[in-house]
Amino acid sequence: MVLTVCAFSLTxxxxxxxxxxxxxxxxxxxxMADSQALEGVPFRDVIFAATGRKVLSIDVKRDKEWLKKxxxxxxxxxxxxxxxxxAVQAGGRINEASRFIENELLTRLDTVSGWKxxxxxxxxxxxxxxxxxxxxxxxxxxxxxYLDPKLHAAGSRTSSFRTFYFxxxxxxxxxTEDAIHLLVAVGHSPRPDxxxxxxxxxxxxxxDMPLRLKAEFQASNREIxxxxxxxxxxxxxxxxx
Numbered sequence: 001m002v003l004t005v006c007a008f009s010l011t012x013x014x015x016x017x018x019x020x021x022x023x024x025x026x027x028x029x030x031x032m033a034d035s036q037a038l039e040g041v042p043f044r045d046v047i048f049a050a051t052g053r054k055v056l057s058i059d060v061k062r063d064k065e066w067l068k069k070x071x072x073x074x075x076x077x078x079x080x081x082x083x084x085x086x087a088v089q090a091g092g093r094i095n096e097a098s099r100f101i102e103n104e105l106l107t108r109l110d111t112v113s114g115w116k117x118x119x120x121x122x123x124x125x126x127x128x129x130x131x132x133x134x135x136x137x138x139x140x141x142x143x144x145x146y147l148d149p150k151l152h153a154a155g156s157r158t159s160s161f162r163t164f165y166f167x168x169x170x171x172x173x174x175x176t177e178d179a180i181h182l183l184v185a186v187g188h189s190p191r192p193d194x195x196x197x198x199x200x201x202x203x204x205x206x207x208d209m210p211l212r213l214k215a216e217f218q219a220s221n222r223e224i225x226x227x228x229x230x231x232x233x234x235x236x237x238x239x240x241x
Contacts, residue, residue, distance in 0.1 A: 032215060038211075039212045041210065041213075042208045042211075043207060046166065047166075073105070073108045075201075081196075087100065098150075101184070102149060113140070118138075119135065120174040122176075124171050132167075132175075133175070133181065135148070149183075149186060150164065150184065152187055152188070153188060164183070166211070180205070182203050185201065186200070187200040187202075
């Protein structure tokens with residue numbers, strides 16, 4: 001299936017459109033209709049539509065050799081992270097753990113003969129840590145693999161909480177090559193000493209992972225405090241002596 005932008009009927013969605021400037025009401029309703037229709041879209045189709053790049057699937061038999069090497073790297077990563085002296089164990093800060101996993105992977109991918117791990121370059125030729133994907137791996141045969149570590153707590157595999165998102169902004173796109181796309185799912189649980197136990201890893205080929213589009217209207221503090229209307233305000237709280 002090729003992702004296309006479709007025109008949807010607005011019948012029944014806005015029979016009594018409010019008075020607004022220009023075509024705001026129609027644009028809002030069209031966005032709502034479009035986002036409702038974009039459910040279950042394969043990841044590969046979204047990426048091709050947004051970037052023009054192909055998402056390549058894993059062939060378990062053909063790719064057996066390099067997958068085995070990557071599995072060994074991930075075993076080493078978990079062993080290192082579970083060392084009580086590792087920085088990730090200081091205070092059990094799970095929100096910061098993804099960066100430690102990325103750094104461990106970057107260090108260890110380069111130890112494999114013929115491999116080169118790096119932070120992906122954006123379309124505007126800058127290296128960027130934030131946004132999908134986190135890491136780029138160039139194999140010995142010059143094929144590209146994008147890797148994206150994702151943490152999940154023990155018992156949360158069936159949760160509906162959003163754990164993956166892709167925002168196709170042209171200037172910050174990090175997908176610039178045809179590539180295999182793998183999530184590195186890392187399971188974790190608390191340790192008795194307050195640290196983090198990294199229990200497992202799993203490589204997931206997301207070429208056909210179904211995605212959905214969520215339309216979301218946003219405002220920052222600048223809009224909230226600068227352009228909205230304050231209709232009440234507390235008196236200053238007295239300072240402690």
